Amino acid sequence: MESDISFRKATVEDLERIVALLADDVLGASREKYEKPLPNRYREAFFAIDSDPNNELIVACIGKEIIGVQQITFTPSITYQGGWRATIEGVRISASARGQGVGKLLIQWAIERAKERGCHLIQLTTDKKRTEARRFYEQLGFRATHEGMKLKL
Template identity: 45%
Template sequence: MSDLEIRPAAPTDIPAVVAMLADDPLGAQRESPDDLAPYRAAFQRLADDPNQHLVIAVREGSVVGTLQLTVIPGLSRRGSTRSIIEGVRVHADERGSGLGTQLIQWAVDESRRQNCQLVQLTSDATRTDAHRFYERLGFTASHVGFKLAL
């Protein structure tokens, strides 16, 4: 897969990224690809924060994958820095191609480069295929997550 490029997302990539975020049962309920204004504002906030890394995977000029990596300095674990992987999406035409593994490996490598001691991610409880995927890559289901909608 040498024809794949993983690079920082640009404002022109927003429609393709949002389309991938919306292309599953959960995303279809919470994303609005027909109104990109909130995504453009969010993209600017990400671009202004050096601890945020929104990347895309491009093959033959098309956006085929994305993820967001957040680097978080902290006091716990002896002042360690951790990273969080979020918003992992692979275009439907690329699923099963190994692209997801390449994206996660990019995030792990970048986390090491940023001197993180821990990489974590969350996955919706209903995404059992994703859970198996992350476990195959060495992640362990070690915590219970909680959310509070505001």
């Protein structure tokens, strides 16, 4: 399966499938609103991401079927001597493709993309309830070196 997977920038035509992937897990089901037609906020967010050169919404495909998604945000900073960092968010793999190496390839693709963009660091967060996800990211070399905090608005 791994050799059949390709990665590309998402298009607006992919949006319905992307939202379906985001909604297809315990946490996503309570956060997302997958319905037809999709709420317009998803289109607005897509176009904001698509028009920003420091954001990339990437899909993993087998043929024309989308089996994974991730968003990569590139952030300049004054720290690290003006270095850039990449943040991976919204990673989802379709239920039918989980456990087959797709997630590993998707994250490795993001790491290579961050290197291409000159980033000195790549980071991500995972919900504390996702213990398997944490193990997965640790196997790829990520370390929980910081304690993250969030404030819901």
